[in-house]
Amino acid sequence: MSEDFLKDISHSIKIPADIVKAVAEPPAKQIGQSISDLLYILAAPITKKRAKIEHDIELFKNQIQDEISEIDPKKLVEPKLSVIGPAIEASKFYMEEEIIRKMFAKLIASSANSDFQDSTLPAFVEVIKQLSSFDANNIVALKQLIGEDQASAAAKIIAMKKGSDSGFSVVENFIPFPNINISNVDYYSASIDNLIRLGIIQIQHKLEFTNMSVYEIIKEHQFISQLEIELESVKKIKEGYEDRFLYLEYGGWKFTSFGEMFIECCL
Secondary structure (H helix, E strand, O other): OOOHHHHHHHHHOOOOOOHHHHOOOHHHHHHHHHHHHHHHHHHOOOOHHHHHHHHHHHHHHHHHHHHOOOOHHHHHHOOOHHHHHHHHHHHHHOOOOOHHHHHHHHHHHOEOOOOHHHHHHHHHHHHHOOOOHHHHHHHHHHHHOOOOOOOEEEEEEEEEOOOOOOOOEEEEEEOOOOOOOOOOOHHHHHHHHHHHHOOOOOEOOOOOOOHHHHHHHHHOOHHHHHHHHHHHHHHHHOOOOOOOEEEEEEEEEOHHHHHHHHHHHHO
């Protein structure tokens, strides 16, 4: 690694070259300490909540050190500056968001692990930056769901007109998160749209699983019951809704290859 390259990196993210060079050294203790130095320098301009920020930086440093300490010393390698530089630079804006902070810590540690170095992409920094804490928690929830038989069930919920093929979409992409309900469905829908946009997940409609029991988790979900009650109320007061009913167009969701790599390196 050339000194000129290190100087270019340090100039671009406004940190001393010797600290950047130290971050690139493989020993776990040195990596952790150097990253700690970087964090304090990069967060220095943010002074309004100094005590809280310093506490969060300390937590972040410990999270990184904990992640690195779990790596087999034989697998510690020179981390990618193309990943850890942008990751540490971006992380200063997310110190108060614990789950986002943890994602950055895991990404930094993954970059120093030979098992994951090839799959640790600079693009993951940009993905994390575009996640809210709500989005991040939904990724965790999806990761937990994927181990269950019915995990990949999804549906498009349509208000269909009896005796006709016409209808309108009520929920375009419904995934049966346990806590989704009629009050927060818009937030979940926006989060799902964001995860699709970022290439983390994909949803396929009109492709049903052979085993229809997979969809019981959707049919029996509290949100469907709430929606049916809401539709019955609307029928009484809104003209043209008397012959409407809820139709579930079943499909499935899955993590993309990019999404699986992201989870491997950042969760």
